[in-house]
Amino acid sequence: MTAEATEEPGSDVLVEVRDLEVHFPIKSGIVFDRTVGHVRAVDGVDLSIRRGETYGLVGESGCGKSTLGKAILNLEPPTAGSVVFDGTDIASLKGEELRRERKRFQMVFQDPLSSLDPRQTVESLLVEGLRAHGLDTDKAATRTRLRELMTAVGLPVAALSKYPHEFSGGQRQRVGIARALSVDPDLIVADEPVSALDVSIQAQVINLLQDLQDDLGLTYLVVAHDLAVVRHISDRIGVMYLGGLVEESAARELYDVPLHPYTRALMSAVPVPDPVVEDAREQILLTGDLPSPANPPTGCRFHTRCPWKQDTLCDTERPQLRVVEVDGASAGHRVACHFAEQVASGEIQPHTVDPVLVTEGFGGPDGPTPPPEAYVGV
Numbered sequence: 383m384t385a386e387a388t389e390e391p392g393s394d395v396l397v398e399v400r401d402l403e404v405h406f407p408i409k410s411g412i413v414f415d416r417t418v419g420h421v422r423a424v425d426g427v428d429l430s431i432r433r434g435e436t437y438g439l440v441g442e443s444g445c446g447k448s449t450l451g452k453a454i455l456n457l458e459p460p461t462a463g464s465v466v467f468d469g470t471d472i473a474s475l476k477g478e479e480l481r482r483e484r485k486r487f488q489m490v491f492q493d494p495l496s497s498l499d500p501r502q503t504v505e506s507l508l509v510e511g512l513r514a515h516g517l518d519t520d521k522a523a524t525r526t527r528l529r530e531l532m533t534a535v536g537l538p539v540a541a542l543s544k545y546p547h548e549f550s551g552g553q554r555q556r557v558g559i560a561r562a563l564s565v566d567p568d569l570i571v572a573d574e575p576v577s578a579l580d581v582s583i584q585a586q587v588i589n590l591l592q593d594l595q596d597d598l599g600l601t602y603l604v605v606a607h608d609l610a611v612v613r614h615i616s617d618r619i620g621v622m623y624l625g626g627l628v629e630e631s632a633a634r635e636l637y638d639v640p641l642h643p644y645t646r647a648l649m650s651a652v653p654v655p656d657p658v659v660e661d662a663r664e665q666i667l668l669t670g671d672l673p674s675p676a677n678p679p680t681g682c683r684f685h686t687r688c689p690w691k692q693d694t695l696c697d698t699e700r701p702q703l704r705v706v707e708v709d710g711a712s713a714g715h716r717v718a719c720h721f722a723e724q725v726a727s728g729e730i731q732p733h734t735v736d737p738v739l740v741t742e743g744f745g746g747p748d749g750p751t752p753p754p755e756a757y758v759g760v
């Protein structure tokens with residue numbers, strides 16, 4: 383873990399994401415593939431990940447977290463914007479150069495079983511990973527490396543000859559982590575690394591990730607839909623809503639001083655063990671589902687569900703992620719809300735959110751008509 387993070391880009395920044403967009407075309411038609419719209423999975427994201435830090439990315443399912451993670455790893459080509467990894471724009475890399483650079487960023491997936499070939503032993507899975515990067519030339523060195531990896535992730539060396547189905551969920555995730563570590567990366571993107579695991583096992587895997595970071599100086603992007611998962615592991619946290627970042631700050635500060643109405647709603651959904659605090663704290667119910675990223679709301683994307691929505695600006699202008707002057711908020715704390723200061727001071731108060739028609743259609747005048755039941759909040 384690093385000390386308090388700031389926003390200043392510099393040599394300590396490992397990953398710099400600028401104005402990133404990843405849009406997926408929506409096709410229609412049997413004979414002619416006609417593009418009838420786009421899913422704006424990632425729609426204008428700016429963020430920096432510093433060397434050695436853990437950046438936690440949270441938001442509801444479908445808000446674009448995995449797509450952002452993949453774009454950072456060069457597994458999903460950006461529609462616009464850039465990802466600069468250690469000073470190099472990854473979109474400019476080709477062939478051998480790309481392969482060499484790829485070794486430096488690895489992914490740990492949510493479901494370890496689906497990302498591991500069930501017919502291969504752990505040993506062959508790990509050797510395959512090494513071979514893909516030309517790292518298995520010396521047999522003795524490979525054997526030593528595999529033993530080291532098993533020890534590093536807390537598995538017995540005998541586990542090398544076993545198949546994925548012979549392990550528990552937590553152990554399989556350890557194999558997934560060993561595979562990512564095998565090529566000695568700088569950055570690991572862990573996409574919902576503990577979501578498929580029992581709560582009791584989650585802490586063990588999170589602790590393992592933290593120990594490995596301390597020992598190996600790794601940088602992490604940890605993606606989760608659950609705030610509780612990223613809370614303890616992250617140095618900084620970014621909150622994503624419908625393809626964009628709505629708030630970003632040091633982890634502790636996000637919990638102490640959540641500023642964006644969406645973050646406040648997410649926080650109010652996390653139970654607090656102290657019954658007195660639990661009774662006294664703010665409870666904000668999020669009304670309705672996440673609107674479709676194929677047809678996002680105008681202005682602030684959260685305005686259809688925001689209890690603080692105002693009659694001006696909210697539905698017409700998309701708020702920028704900006705530093706705000708609010709008590710307790712430091713310079714690295716950014717919020718995308720026109721009224722963040724007034725929400726924080728209590729000058730504007732939350733109100734009931736009316737049901738809003740969410741057009742599930744695919745945009746454009748010739749897109750399909752939304753079904754009448756496409757309402758949220760009723």
Ligand SMILES: Nc1ncnc2c1ncn2[C@@H]1O[C@H](COP(=O)(O)OP(=O)(O)O)[C@@H](O)[C@H]1O
Nearest residue numbers: 406421423442443444445446447448449450675
């Ligand atoms: N390959 C793809 N083609 C079309 N749409 C996609 C593709 N991948 C993701 N999406 C859509 O993009 C949006 C964001 O997805 P995703 O990044 O997986 O969100 P999250 O990880 O936050 O749940 C979703 O609406 C999803 O359906």
Ligand code: SF4
Nearest residue numbers: 682685688696719720
């Ligand atoms: S800009 Fe308006 S709608 Fe968006 S979060 Fe702020 S108050 Fe709510």
Ligand SMILES: [Mg+2]
Nearest residue numbers: 447448449573
């Ligand atoms: Mg995902």
